[in-house]
Amino acid sequence: MGVVVRLFPLWQESRASGPVFGLQVPVCRAAPERAGASRPVSWCRRALLQQPGGEAAGERLASTGLRGRAASLVRSPLFAGGMNYRAVADTVAEKLLSYSKDGAGWRVCKRTNEVCVSWRPSSEYSGNLYKGEGIIKAAPKDVWECLKPVPEGPRVKWDKNVKSFELIEMISDTVSVCRTVTPSAAVGLISPRDFVDVILIKQYENGTISSNATHVEHPNCPPKPHYVRGFNHPCGCFCAPIAGEPQKTQLTMFFQTDLGGYLPQSVLDSFFPSSMVEFYSNLAKAVKIFKA
Numbered sequence: 001m002g003v004v005v006r007l008f009p010l011w012q013e014s015r016a017s018g019p020v021f022g023l024q025v026p027v028c029r030a031a032p033e034r035a036g037a038s039r040p041v042s043w044c045r046r047a048l049l050q051q052p053g054g055e056a057a058g059e060r061l062a063s064t065g066l067r068g069r070a071a072s073l074v075r076s077p078l079f080a081g082g083m084n085y086r087a088v089a090d091t092v093a094e095k096l097l098s099y100s101k102d103g104a105g106w107r108v109c110k111r112t113n114e115v116c117v118s119w120r121p122s123s124e125y126s127g128n129l130y131k132g133e134g135i136i137k138a139a140p141k142d143v144w145e146c147l148k149p150v151p152e153g154p155r156v157k158w159d160k161n162v163k164s165f166e167l168i169e170m171i172s173d174t175v176s177v178c179r180t181v182t183p184s185a186a187v188g189l190i191s192p193r194d195f196v197d198v199i200l201i202k203q204y205e206n207g208t209i210s211s212n213a214t215h216v217e218h219p220n221c222p223p224k225p226h227y228v229r230g231f232n233h234p235c236g237c238f239c240a241p242i243a244g245e246p247q248k249t250q251l252t253m254f255f256q257t258d259l260g261g262y263l264p265q266s267v268l269d270s271f272f273p274s275s276m277v278e279f280y281s282n283l284a285k286a287v288k289i290f291k292a
Contacts, residue, residue: 066081083216085171089200093212095234099129099254108129115280117273122256132253132276138287140239143249144209146286147197147237149178158286159279163192168221174201177218181227194227195257208240231258241264251280 010060052114068168082249105120115134122129136143146154197213215231223229237253255276 015279019242030182038167086175089175089198091201092214092234093202096212096236129256131137132216134280136249136251139247140241142287142291146290154290168218179181193230195230196221199257208238210238212236221277
């Protein structure tokens with residue numbers, strides 16, 4: 001981030017920026033920035049409003065971290081605010097699973113001992129889809145403890161790009177609507193942002209836990225003063241166990257966020273991979289402190 005400041009000392013970003021799961025994710029979108037700015041109808045609102053949804057039998061997951069403090073809240077209808085959050089979340093999970101199985105078109109842009117970052121054009125919007133693949137030297141449950149999207153969880157303590165995480169509505173044991181707030185970045189050049197997402201926590205038969213999210217609207221969380229609303233397209237992570245190595249976790253993450261603004265493409269191309277590398281590095285340190 002300091003490199004960006006030195007390369008563009010007179011440039012001030014005044015449009016939009018923000019994280020997906022704690023990462024500052026850069027893309028260009030020519031749109032005016034102001035708190036409460038509107039946007040075109042997205043795929044999730046266009047295609048999934050009012051679709052039939054429902055609870056899948058046996059999908060409750062006590063270990064994901066969506067219980068506890070959040071469980072004391074009264075669960076809301078699946079169609080809160082006219083949107084079928086469950087249907088949106090299920091579609092996101094399908095998309096992320098397809099991303100993880102599709103090896104075509106990925107281009108490596110940064111590699112360290114902890115992570116390989118690659119990208120390809122997004123099919124959701126005009127920006128890029130980024131993928132991070134790395135092995136964290138900790139058990140899956142300890143990695144998930146650091147990543148799980150819960151208020152007052154470890155995430156806000158170790159992830160520098162997450163200022164706060166707020167539960168807006170608990171839809172079910174595995175589906176929630178949350179607001180993430182990011183601080184200003186790049187010595188104040190990037191202003192604070194907030195993101196409202198539906199999040200689905202899903203566990204697979206092989207022990208993999210996934211977090212699946214995308215932007216939504218919610219009647220209880222309209223745009224707020226002093227924050228520019230960002231928009232996450234289908235994003236999330238897979239925490240997968242490694243056979244024969246119980247103290248290691250294969251962590252695969254996908255990010256594609258609409259930041260808006262008129263950011264130079266050269267800044268975008270270098271900023272996100274660097275942020276992703278920093279994320280994996282900080283996570284590797286955090287798992288030694290925060291254990292399940």
